Ligand SMILES: Nc1ncnc2c1ncn2[C@@H]1O[C@H](COP(=O)(O)OP(=O)(O)OP(=O)(O)O)[C@@H](O)[C@H]1O
C-alpha cells in the first residue's frame with residue numbers, strides 16, 4: 130500500500146524537503162565561516178527544516194553542531210538543562226570516549242543531576258530547583274562558553290543553533306545581556322538564531338538599545354517559488370501511482386502562494402481524495418479543500434473570536450477583495466468604518482501576521498483563512 134507522500138507539521142526531512150538551494154549554500158558557508166546569522170520568516174515557512182538540512186551537511190563536513198529550541202525552555206534552569214544535553218550528545222559524544230564525556234561539566238557552579246534512560250542508555254541533565262540566581266547565571270554562562278571552548282581545544286568548527294529565539298526575552302529579561310556577553314567573545318563560533326515573529330526579532334536585533342543589536346547577519350526566508358513547488362508536487366503524485374491535473378496544481382499554488390506548510394497540507398488532502406492509479410481533477414480539489422477547511426475550523430474559530438469588530442470587518446472584506454481598504458471607495462463597497470479605524474485594524478492584523486502588506490496592497494496572509502471566511506456552508 131502506498132502512503133501519502135505529503136506531510137505537514139513535522140520537519141521536512143530528506144526527500145520531503147525541496148528547493149532552498151541558495152539558502153542552503155549561503156547558510157552552510159556562514160556556519161563554516163563562523164558567521165552569526167539570524168534566520169527569520171513567518172510561522173511555518175520552513176525555518177527549522179532548512180536549518181536541520183544545513184546542519185546535516187555541516188556535520189558531514191566535520192562541523193560540531195549544538196541545538197536548543199527555546200520554546201521548550203521556559204526558565205533559565207531548563208535552558209541550562211537542554212544546553213547540557215546538546216553539549217553532551219552532539220559535542221562531547223563526538224569528541225571524547227564515553228568515560229571522559231561527563232568531565233566537560235566538571236567546572237559548573239551547579240553540578241547537574243544526570244539521569245540514564247534504562248531503555249536507550251541516553252543521558253538527560255537536570256538542575257535541582259531553588260538554586261541561587263547568581264549560581265544559575267554562572268552555570269548558564271559556563272555552558273554557553275563550552276561549545277566554543279571544546280571546539281577550539283579539538284580544532285573543530287562549531288555552531289550553536291537557537292530555535293524560537295524570540296522566546297529569549299520571556300525566559301528572563303536579563304538573559305539577552307548574559308548570552309550576548311558570552312557570544313561576543315566567541316568570534317569563531319557560528320550562532321544561528323531562528324525566529325518566527327518578525328517584530329520580535331526586530332526588537333532583539335534591530336534595536337540599538339538591545340544587546341544583540343546588529344550582532345548577526347539577517348537572512349529572511351520567503352515562500353518556495355510556485356514553479357519549483359509544481360515539479361515537486363507532480364513528482365510526488367507520480368511517485369505514488371497517481372497523477373494531478375496541471376490546472377489543479379495551479380489552483381493549489383494560487384491558494385497557498387507557495388507557503389510551504391500550506392502547500393503540503395492542501396496536497397496531503399488532495400492526494401487522499403485521489404484513488405490509486407487515478408488523477409486529481411477539479412472535483413477532488415473541491416473535496417480536498419472542504420476537508421482541509423473543516424480540519425482548520427477550530428483554529429480559524431479562535432482567530433475569529435480573538436479579532437475585534439473592526440478587524441473582523443476588514444478580514445471579511447479582504448477575503449473577498451484583496452487591495453487597499455483605506456481608499457474611500459473600497460471602504461464604501463465593503464461597509465467598512467472610517468479610515469483611521471481601518472488603519473488601526475490593519476496594523477493589528479499585520480502585526481499578528483494574519484494580513485500582509487505587499488506593494489501597498491493588503492491581503493490575508495494566514496493560509497486558507499480567506500477561503501474559510503467566504504464559505505459559510507461548512
Ligand atoms: N523545504 C521544504 N520542502 C517541502 N516542504 C517544506 C519545506 N520546508 C517546510 N516545509 C513544510 O512546512 C512545514 C513547516 O516546516 P518547519 O517546521 O520547518 O517551519 P518553521 O518555519 O520552523 O515553523 P514554526 O514557525 O512552526 O517553527 C513542514 O512540516 C513541511 O510540511
Ligand SMILES: [Mg+2]
Pocket residue numbers: 176177178292
Ligand atoms: Mg520551527
